[in-house]
Amino acid sequence: MNIKQAAEQSGVSSTNIRFYEKEGLMTPARNRGNAYRDYTAGDIRTLKLIRMLRMLDVPLPTIKAVLRGEQPLQQALQAQQTVLEQQAAQLAAAMQFCADLARQQPQADTLDVDACLTRMESPTPQQGFFSGWLQDYCTLARVQHQKHFFFIPQGSINTPQEFTAALQTYAEERGMQFALTKKGMYPEFSLDGIPYKAYRNPGKYRDEICCDTVHPEQLDTGLPSRREKLLRIARIVLPPVCVFAAIMAAGWAVTGGTDWLWLAALASGGVLLGRCFEKWL
Structure with a gap:
């Protein structure tokens, strides 16, 4: 069969077939009459095997060694499994970094790029099983606190002005950026760019201010x-x-x-x- 038919049966493009031949992965026979390539059923199977291994991201030198019998297929697959596991770990770390950074709602002009690069280039050594769970527990607790939190202000809250002052004091004590968007006894505001609604919970001795985020679905832990x-x-x-x-x-x-x-x-x-x-x- 010709190269067009081989491409249709193997699922490998004609361009890639010629490339694999140039790299020495296969050498089809030539037609005696016109010297055109004449692909056999065995060539089609070889092309399918190459296609399968390339889908697993196996390097071409390794595929060539397998096809020539210089390396057992099982050994090549085990080695590639190790490579893919390492890549998966790197991708998981990158996904976690993206999730952590996105939760901070960074801005391109204020982001501490040096700190980010330092963290990416010198990642924290992988910790033990329980340390990983503890870190994830802290992440969950932090996100849950971002979704809903409460605090006891200094003095009672009887006017919108006192409510706003209590919220400003809370933000200043924690070094958070505060912006009021709606005044009143049910004010709306933002802390570090996260919008909240607040209400007063009167107590016998001290008032309590409860704050709920407006969009809790946007605060994701990034955990499985x-x-x-x-x-x-x-x-x-x-x-x-x-x-x-x-x-x-x-x-x-x-x-x-x-x-x-x-x-x-x-x-x-x-x-x-x-x-x-x-x-x-």
């Missing part, structure tokens, strides 16, 4: 969905577990036994219910 789900569960479960352990440790130190077991169970149960209400309400 399964890991994020597990970390959300951990945020609910860990506080009562820590309370239980602390009370039991104190009870053991004081009485030398498990007399405080029921107290620890009740306290941790109360903390768990509180976290669940915080999650669902």
Whole structure:
């Protein structure tokens, strides 16, 4: 068959077929009558094998060694697997870097490019399993705080002016950029470019100001969905577990036994219910 037919049957373009021949990956027979290339079923299979390996990004020298029998196919595939795993790790790190940077809503004219390049060129050494989970837990906690947070201002909030002043004070104490977009007892504002709505929660002794982001769907952790789900569960479960352990440790130190077991169970149960209400309400 001619090169056009070979291209149709193998899925490899005529240009690439000629290139592979030039690189020595295959040498089709020549027609005795006109010296045109005459591709056989074996050539078609070779082209399909080359196409498959190129789809796996196997280098041409490696493919040539496999076709010539100089390197076993299994060995070549194992070596390529290692290369792809390294590339996948680099891509995962790049994706995480993009997600972290995007959450900061950077501007081209104010971005600390030197710090970014330093982080990219000298990445933090890969940490252990639990260290990775701890870092992701901190990321989730930070994003959740960006979506909803509250604070207790100095003094009561009775006027829109006092409300605005309390928000400005909160931003200044944390070095955040504050911009008021709507005055009132339900003000709207932005912190570091993230828009929020706020409301007052009156208390018996002190008022509390609660802030909710206007677009929570835009604040993404950048974590795999399964890991994020597990970390959300951990945020609910860990506080009562820590309370239980602390009370039991104190009870053991004081009485030398498990007399405080029921107290620890009740306290941790109360903390768990509180976290669940915080999650669902």
